[in-house]
Amino acid sequence: MAVFTVVNETDLAHWMRHYDLGDVLDFRGIHSGIENSNFFLTTTRGEYVLTVFEKLTAEQLPFYLDLMRHLASHSVPVPDPVPRDDGALFGLLHGKPAAIVTKLEGAAELAPGVEHCAQVGQMLARLHLAGRDFASHQPNLRSLEWWKETVPSVVTLVSETQRELLVSELAHQTAFFESADYAALPGGPCHCDLFRDNVLFAAAASETGHAVRLGGFFDFYFAGCDKWLFDVAVTVNDWCVDLATSRLDAARLEALLRAYQSVRPFTPEENRHWQDMLRAGAYRFWLSRLYDFYLPRAAAMLQPHDPTHFERILRERINGATTTSAYPLCN
Numbered sequence: 001m002a003v004f005t006v007v008n009e010t011d012l013a014h015w016m017r018h019y020d021l022g023d024v025l026d027f028r029g030i031h032s033g034i035e036n037s038n039f040f041l042t043t044t045r046g047e048y049v050l051t052v053f054e055k056l057t058a059e060q061l062p063f064y065l066d067l068m069r070h071l072a073s074h075s076v077p078v079p080d081p082v083p084r085d086d087g088a089l090f091g092l093l094h095g096k097p098a099a100i101v102t103k104l105e106g107a108a109e110l111a112p113g114v115e116h117c118a119q120v121g122q123m124l125a126r127l128h129l130a131g132r133d134f135a136s137h138q139p140n141l142r143s144l145e146w147w148k149e150t151v152p153s154v155v156t157l158v159s160e161t162q163r164e165l166l167v168s169e170l171a172h173q174t175a176f177f178e179s180a181d182y183a184a185l186p187g188g189p190c191h192c193d194l195f196r197d198n199v200l201f202a203a204a205a206s207e208t209g210h211a212v213r214l215g216g217f218f219d220f221y222f223a224g225c226d227k228w229l230f231d232v233a234v235t236v237n238d239w240c241v242d243l244a245t246s247r248l249d250a251a252r253l254e255a256l257l258r259a260y261q262s263v264r265p266f267t268p269e270e271n272r273h274w275q276d277m278l279r280a281g282a283y284r285f286w287l288s289r290l291y292d293f294y295l296p297r298a299a300a301m302l303q304p305h306d307p308t309h310f311e312r313i314l315r316e317r318i319n320g321a322t323t324t325s326a327y328p329l330c331n
Helices: 009-016 061-073 115-133 143-155 162-178 179-185 227-241 250-261 268-272 274-294 308-319
Strands: 024-029 037-043 045-052 090-093 096-102 185-191 199-206 209-217 222-225
Touching: 009 024, 009 090, 061 096, 061 115, 115 185, 115 199, 115 209, 115 227, 115 250, 143 162, 143 274, 162 274, 162 308, 179 268, 185 227, 222 227, 227 250, 227 274, 227 308, 268 274, 274 308
Parallel strands: none
Antiparallel strands: 024 037, 037 045, 045 096, 090 096, 185 222, 199 209
16 A cells, blocks of 8 residues: 555644535545555545545646546546535645545456456446547646656666567557557547556346446546547456456457447547557556656555566567457447
C-alpha cells in the first residue's frame, strides 16, 4: 500500500468542516495504489474515498474530477466527486490537492471469467461514447512524449536485451504514432488504466443463483484524451491475459471485444493496427513499472509492481501469437 501523505485525526476533522457529510465513523488507508494516498471514509451519510494527489497539480486535477462527474451524469458507474461547501470539487490538504468521491459497490475480480470481460468491454464502449461531448481536453500524460522522456532514465539500469527492446519498440511506436492511420483513429476521454483492480463487481441474484453485475470503474487519475483503441488494448492486456504464459485467452478476448463492439464497432484503421496498439499498451506499463522499480519514491507503505510481467507481455505481442485474423474484431 502507498500512503505518501499521512492524515491524522486532527487533519481529518479540519478537512471535514468543508463538507456536509455528517460525522466520521471510520477512516483508514486503502491497500492499493502507488501514485496517490487513498483512504476509505465512512460517515453518517455514507461511504466515500478521500484521495490526496501526490503528483497531479491543482491545475491538472479539474480534468479528472470533471470527467468523473460528466460520466456519472451519463449513467456510467464511476465515483462521483463530492462538492465542498463552496462548490469546489477539491481543496488543499497538507499543501496537496485532495478530494472526496463516492465509494462504489462491490469488490475487484482478480480471476475474471468470460462474463466479467464482456461486461467490462460493453461498459468501456459506453464510457467512450459518453465522453464525446466532454468539453475539457487533456492528453494522456503517459503517452509517447512521456516514453521519450523516460527511456533515458531507465535504459542504463536494465540488461542489454532489455535495453534493445526499450529502444527498438520506442522507434516502432514513434513511427506508428506519426502515421496517417494513427491520426485517423477515433478517440476522446479514456480511462487509460482499466486493470482488474480498478473495476468492481457486485453479486446479483438470479434464477440460477448469482449473476455477475458490474459495480463500476474507478481510479481515473491516469485518464486522458487518447485513441479509444489504446484504452481497449490496455484493458485487454490485463483482463484477457493468461498470467502464466502472457498470451491472450481466446474466450475472454472474444467476449470483451464482441461486447465492446456491440456498442461501438471498430473502424478499418483500428482493425489494421490492433496488434500495434496491443504493443503500445504493453510498452507503456513496462516502462512505467521499470521507472517505479528502479527510481522509487519514498512512501509509508509502497509495493512497486514487477516490471517483468509487462516485458513478457510486450515480447508476446511482438511475436504476434494472437492476431486479428485469429480473433475477428468486427461482428
